Structures are given as C-alpha cells and as structure tokens.
Amino acid sequence: MDDIIFxxxxxxxxxxxxxxxxxxxxxxxxxxxxxxxxxxxxxxKSTLLHMLDGLIFPDKGIxxxxxxxxxxxxLNDAGFSRNFRKxxxxxxxNPDIQLFCPxxxxxxxxxxxxxxxxxxxxxxxxxxxxxxLGITDLLDRSPHQLSIGERRKVAIATTLxxxxxxxxxxxxxxxxxxxxxxxxxxxxxxxxxxxxxxxxSTHDLHIVxxxxxxxxxxxxxxxxxxxxxxxxxxxDERLLMEHNLVHIHAHRHKDIVHVHxxxxxxxx
Amino acid sequence: xxKKSNFIERSLTGALSFIKGSIFAEGYASRIGFLQSLDPRxxxxxxxxxxxxxxxxxxxxxxxxxxxLCLMLAQVSRIDLLFFLKRTWVFIPLFSLFIAxxxxxxxxxxxxxLVSFSLIGHKLTITHQGLSGAELFVTRVITSVxxxxxxxxxxKHFELLKVLRIFKIPQVFVMTLGMCYRxxxxxxxxIEDTYLAIKSRVGTLVHYKRGQHLVAWNIAYLWHRSYQLNxxxxxxxxxxxxxxxxxxxxxxxxxxxxxxxxxxxxxxFTAMRKYG
Numbered sequence: 180m181d182d183i184i185f186x187x188x189x190x191x192x193x194x195x196x197x198x199x200x201x202x203x204x205x206x207x208x209x210x211x212x213x214x215x216x217x218x219x220x221x222x223x224k225s226t227l228l229h230m231l232d233g234l235i236f237p238d239k240g241i242x243x244x245x246x247x248x249x250x251x252x253x254l255n256d257a258g259f260s261r262n263f264r265k266x267x268x269x270x271x272x273n274p275d276i277q278l279f280c281p282x283x284x285x286x287x288x289x290x291x292x293x294x295x296x297x298x299x300x301x302x303x304x305x306x307x308x309x310x311x312l313g314i315t316d317l318l319d320r321s322p323h324q325l326s327i328g329e330r331r332k333v334a335i336a337t338t339l340x341x342x343x344x345x346x347x348x349x350x351x352x353x354x355x356x357x358x359x360x361x362x363x364x365x366x367x368x369x370x371x372x373x374x375x376x377x378x379x380s381t382h383d384l385h386i387v388x389x390x391x392x393x394x395x396x397x398x399x400x401x402x403x404x405x406x407x408x409x410x411x412x413x414x415d416e417r418l419l420m421e422h423n424l425v426h427i428h429a430h431r432h433k434d435i436v437h438v439h440x441x442x443x444x445x446x447x
Numbered sequence: 448x449x450k451k452s453n454f455i456e457r458s459l460t461g462a463l464s465f466i467k468g469s470i471f472a473e474g475y476a477s478r479i480g481f482l483q484s485l486d487p488r489x490x491x492x493x494x495x496x497x498x499x500x501x502x503x504x505x506x507x508x509x510x511x512x513x514x515x516l517c518l519m520l521a522q523v524s525r526i527d528l529l530f531f532l533k534r535t536w537v538f539i540p541l542f543s544l545f546i547a548x549x550x551x552x553x554x555x556x557x558x559x560x561l562v563s564f565s566l567i568g569h570k571l572t573i574t575h576q577g578l579s580g581a582e583l584f585v586t587r588v589i590t591s592v593x594x595x596x597x598x599x600x601x602x603k604h605f606e607l608l609k610v611l612r613i614f615k616i617p618q619v620f621v622m623t624l625g626m627c628y629r630x631x632x633x634x635x636x637x638i639e640d641t642y643l644a645i646k647s648r649v650g651t652l653v654h655y656k657r658g659q660h661l662v663a664w665n666i667a668y669l670w671h672r673s674y675q676l677n678x679x680x681x682x683x684x685x686x687x688x689x690x691x692x693x694x695x696x697x698x699x700x701x702x703x704x705x706x707x708x709x710x711x712x713x714x715x716f717t718a719m720r721k722y723g
Contacts (some may be wrong), residue, residue: 226717234682257690262689271686275633278677281625285695290687291696301696321605323632337506 182209183246184376185231190240200226202401204240208378210245210344212369215387215409216380218397219423224380225272227397230345231378232269238293264415265294272350274330278322283314283333286322290341295414300327304340312336312366335366342377345376352383364389388413396422451610458479475600478523482601489705491610493712500719501591507579509719510586517593524601534600535593542588547581554579612695622693629675634669636653641665 187210192201197207201223208214216224229235230242233254239377242249244263262285267289271277280286283379287309291301309315312332322330338346348367352360360383367390371377388395394412396419398404405418412418419425476483482490497513504510521531549555552572558576566570601609608628609619645661 229682232686234685260690261688269686271683273679276676277628277683279629279680279683281608281629285605288696289684289689289693292696293688293690295694298696319603321629321632323629323636334707341687399589 184208184210184244185250186241186243187230187237188241188243190230190237190242192230192235192238196238197402201237203315205404206395206403207251208376209372210376211369211371212376212378212393213391214376214378215394216378216397217382217384217387217394217412217422217424218404219399222399222422223401224397225281228269228378228380230351231345231347232267232268233263235356261294264290265341266343266348267345267427268338268346270335270349270351272340272353274327274334275322277331277334277337281321282318283320283325284318286333287318287336287340290337294341301340304342307341308336312362323435328355331355331359331363335363338365339370343375344377346370348377348379350381350383351379352386360386382424384413396424398422449617474604475524480524480526480601482520482524483595484615484704485707485708486699486701487602487606487610488613488699489701489709490602491598491613493709494594494612496712498588498591498595498686501587501594504719505583507583507586510583513584513719514590514593517590517597521593523596525598526597531593531596531600535589538592539589541586543581547584548709550581550584551577552579560692592694606699609695609699616693618693626680631675633676634673637669638665641668675688688721 185206187204190201190204191199193199198274204223204227205226216227218219218224219378230237230283230355231244233249235247236242236251245266246361247253249263254263254281280289284305288301292305296304299359305318306315309318314329314332314336317325317329317333322333327331328363335348335351345362346367349361351367355363364386367377367379377390381387381390393406394409395406397405399422404422405415416425495681501510501513518531521528553560553572553574556574556577558574560572561575561578563570563572602610603626605625608621608625611624612618644663
C-alpha cells in the first residue's frame with residue numbers, strides 16, 4: 180500500500196461544469212513507475228496531469244495521493260501544500276506559461292525559494308542542474324530570448340530543482356529537434372534510475388518505449404481506452420489507429436507508391 | 448487595412464517595433480561602462496537623490512549643472528550621445544505644448560512684459576517671469592527625464608525590479624511588474640504573427656472598414672488569450688509552491704567603488720541643497 184503514490188477511482192472532471200475532460204478514470208500509480216499517457220489532442224491527458232499535481236479536483240470520484248484523499252481544502256494548509264509541492268513537480272506543455280520571471284535564473288530558483296530552501300542549498304542545486312542540462316550560459320537571459328528547445332530545458336530545470344519524487348511532464352518533446360529530444364529522454368531515464376516516478380503525456384510514440392513501462396491510451400470520449408505494457412500497446416496498430424496515433428503513410432520506391440500505417444516509433 | 452502607408456498598419460508595426468526596441472533592448476545595460484559597473488541599489492538611490500534635488504531647486508544653474516553631469520555620466524557609461532539626446536528630448540515637445548508654452552504668456556504668468564503681439568485679433572504678451580518659469584520647467588523636465596532614461600538603459604530590467612524592493616515596494620507588485628514585462632513581449636509576438644497570418648491570407652487590398660473589423664476582432668482575441676494565460680500562469684506558480692507572497696533572492700554585491708560614488712553623490716546633494 181505504501182508503494183501506491185496516486186490512486187484515482189471513478190474520476191470525472193469537466194471544465195465549467197459542461198465540457199467533459201475526464202470520464203470514469205481509474206488509475207493506480209506506484210512509486211518508481213514509468214508511465215506514459217498517450218491519446219489524440221483533447222483526450223484529457225493534460226487535465227489528468229493537472230489533477231495529479233493538485234491544480235484541479237474531480238467533480239466526481241476520488242483521487243488519493245500518498246495514501247491520503249486529495250481535496251482542494253488540503254492544499255490551503257501551508258504544511259501539507261509545501262510537502263505535496265516538494266514531492267510532485269509538473270512540467271507544463273507550454274514553457275511560456277511556466278517561465279514567468281524576468282530571467283532564467285529567477286525562474287529556476289522560484290520553486291525552491293517558495294518552498295523555503297536555503298540560499299546555499301539553492302545555489303548548489305542551481306549550479307549542478309544547469310551544468311547537467313547545459314544551460315549555465317542562459318541564466319541571465321530573459322526567457323523570451325530563448326529558442327523553444329532552450330525554453331523547454333529551462334522549464335524542466337524549474338521543476339527538477341525542487342527535487343520532486345514524482346515528475347509529471349506534459350508533452351516534453353513536442354516541437355523539439357531530435358538531439359534535444361534525445362537529451363530529454365536521457366534526463367528522464369536518469370531521473371527514473373534515481374527512483375523517481377515519471378508520468379509523461381505525449382504524442383511521440385517513438386519515445387514511449389524508452390520512457391515508460393506502462394502506457395495508458397486515452398480516447399476522444401475522455402475515457403481510458405486501453406492500458407498495458409509499452410510493447411503491448413505499441414504493437415496494437417488497430418488501437419493506435421483508432422485513437423489517431425498512427426496514420427497512413429504513402430511514399431515512393433522507384434516507380435511504385437507504397438502505402439502502410441505509420442507509427443512514428445522511430446525517427447526517419 | 449494593409450495598403451501601403453495605411454494608418455493602422457503603420458501604427459501597429461511602429462508600436463511593436465518601439466516596444467521591442469525600447470523596452471527589450473538591453474545592449475547598453477550589458478556594456479562595460481561606469482554606471483553599468485555600479486551596484487544597482489546604489490545607482491538607483493543616488494539617482495533618486497539627484498531627482499529630489501531637481502524637484503526642489505529653483506536655480507536653473509543647478510539644473511544645468513545636473514544636466515551636464517547626466518550627459519557626462521552617459522558618456523563614461525559608453526552611451527551613444529546622439530541616441531541618448533533623441534531618447535530624452537522626444538518628451539519635451541509634449542510637455543512644452545501643454546505646460547511651458549502657455550506659461551510664457553501674461554494670462555497664466557502675470558509680470559513684466561517682454562514681447563507683445565497680436566494673434567487672430569487677440570493681444571498676447573510674453574512676460575519675463577513667464578519666460579524664466581518656462582525655462583526652469585523645460586530644464587527640470589529634460590534633466591529629470593535624462594536621469595530616469597539613463598538609469599533605465601544602464602540597468603538590466605530584472606535588476607531594476609529587484610531595486611524596487613529596497614524602496615519597500617511590496618514584492619507582489621514588483622512581481623506583477625516583472626510579469627507584465629515578460630508577457631508584453633509574448634503578446635507583441637502574438638500580434639505580429641496574427642498580423643502576418645491575416646496579411647498572408649487576405650493580401651494587401653482590404654477596405655479600411657474591414658481592416659478595422661479585423662483589428663477589433665484581434666483586440667478581443669488578445670484579451671481572451673491574456674485572460675487564459677493569467678489562469679495558466681497562476682497554476683504554474685501554484686505548482687511550484689507559490690502561496691500568496693513570493694520569496695526572492697537578492698544577490699547584489701556592494702563594492703568599494705559603490706561607496707565612493709555614493710559619498711560623491713551625497714556630498715553633491717548636500718552642497719546643492721545648501722548653496723543651490
């Protein structure tokens with residue numbers, strides 16, 4: 180039981196009470212697991228991550244975090260909120276949302292400062308983390324001066340510096356070049372090998388097998404359409420096609436047009 | 448909307464380029480120069496002393512002396528003087544039109560007549576007192592504007608924001624200011640992209656009325672987008688432990704050079720208060 184970090188039971192959530200975003204969701208997440216959430220646009224992946232981060236709460240059903248039911252009122256309690264925020268970190272889909280400070284340095288240290296870390300501790304972590312991510316040169320720049328890849332790395336740094344046990348990532352590789360994508364995959368695997376729980380929402384099927392052991396497929400009806408090991412799910416072409424995760428790809432071999440389903444499980 | 452020399456297009460591109468050029472250019476703040484090397488807290492505090500002196504003095508010579516000091520500081524801080532003069536004198540016509548020019552005349556400043564003339568059947572008299580008042584006013588405006596501009600172009604914006612804290616501006620306001628700065632750029636980019644997207648679809652021949660509709664629609668879109676962004680950024684802050692009062696780290700370093708400069712400015716301030 181201690182190993183269970185999140186437990187969602189019959190969870191429903193809708194925006195403004197009328198636009199359903201999650202429907203009958205049942206998920207159990209254990210400590211140290213690597214999970215991917217895949218699905219078409221608007222299938223509720225980001226909403227799920229926001230709920231796991233205690234930013235929104237179910238309209239119906241129960242969410243438990245670290246063995247305790249998570250309710251909005253609990254996060255108004257300073258002690259509980261501080262512990263929860265130290266334990267769970269979310270990297271938002273849009274780095275422009277996450278980087279709201281005038282400089283990269285201030286953005287990265289924002290989290291630990293709010294959570295009461297000491298100046299020495301913050302400076303040490305900042306130095307190590309920025310060296311590891313290769314972003315030391317960016318510290319005094321404004322986020323608006325950075326490329327999308329740099330912004331995404333900085334956004335990840337803003338969360339990693341808190342040292343959360345659970346790392347939630349919302350499409351961390353969207354729009355990135357292959358090399359930056361590779362760096363992010365390596366980073367996630369490093370975090371996972373140090374015992375962190377990694378939950379990633381993504382469209383990039385080619386990274387799923389590397390960053391996850393378990394995959395949840397979300398359907399356009401906002402329900403979980405399937406879940407299983409990453410190899411099982413990625414082999415199920417019919418399931419992936421049904422949820423807009425593969426497409427028919429046509430290309431030419433000399434004079435013959437060749438057509439086949441295309442999964443984006445590899446770079447090409 | 449997009450015909451050549453069209454008013455809306457020119458206003459839009461002009462405003463965006465002004466915002467990007469004036470607010471976001473930090474070229475001078477990154478140069479190696481005298482003011483750039485000072486601790487921003489000391490620099491801001493001494494500039495505040497100069498501004499107070501400008502406000503209190505009624506002696507035009509003191510103002511001219513301070514203006515000369517400002518130009519000298521600009522010079523030793525490797526600021527292009529032509530750029531600096533353009534940037535500061537741009538405010539003068541605005542103030543002159545509404546305050547300094549009317550103050551020349553006996554209607555607003557009675558006194559000894561200097562010159563009289565007729566304009567559309569009305570006799571107007573410029574007075575000695577009016578002229579010296581207007582001179583004092585214009586010199587005061589140009590000197591204070593010059594100091595403020597010099598402070599802003601030789602200091603990185605995030606350092607200026609931190610400096611506001613030493614003047615006991617509540618952190619929440621400082622942070623809001625910082626965010627405004629951050630997101631103005633994002634919105635300027637959205638406006639630019641939207642403008643290009645419209646231009647690519649509609650070409651250049653759009654009736655000005657249709658153009659006005661498009662601009663109005665874009666203002667509404669931007670308003671909606673800023674509202675959304677506001678909610679999302681708040682969530683991102685909560686996610687990293689924000690609980691109502693932001694904490695910040697101040698890492699300025701006080702150097703002997705700062706002390707020397709501060710003593711110099713304090714002596715000048717005291718001397719000018721006493722003899723000016």
